[in-house]
Amino acid sequence: MVTIEEGKRYLGIMPAVAEDAMGLKLVSFYPGNAGTGVPTHLATIILCRPDTGEPLAVMDGQLITEMRTAAVSAAVTKYLATPGSRVLALLGSGVQAKAHLVVPTLSLPQRMLVSQF
Secondary structure, three states: OEEEEOOOEEEEEEEEEEOOEEEEEEEEEOHHHOOOOOOOEEEEEEEEOOOOOOEEEEEEOHHHHHHHHHHHHHHHHHHHOOOOOOEEEEOOOOHHHHHHHHHHHHHOOOOOEEEEO
C-alpha cells in the first residue's frame, strides 16, 4: 500500500505475471468517502499481453475484490473452525461485511448460521 496522503489517500498496487498472462489490480482507499455515496475502496483490474505489454482489458474490480476477500475468509473458516461449530459471527458493516455475509452461506450452507453484529 502506497500512502499518498496520510489518513486520506492510499493506493494498493498488486501485479501478477505468468507465462501466458499479465495484469495488475489497483485499489484506492479514501476513508473520507465514507458516508458520501462514493465507496471508500475502489478497484480496477488491468489485463495485458505478456509478450508485448499491450493492454487487453480494463475492468471495474470492486465486485471481484469483495468476493475474493470474503472467499478467503470462508476457506479459512471451513478448515480452521472447531468441528461441529455452527455459528459464525461477523463484526462490522459496509461492503466487505455484506460480502462476508453472503459467501460463507454459499460455501458452507449446511454448517453455518451467520449472524452479523
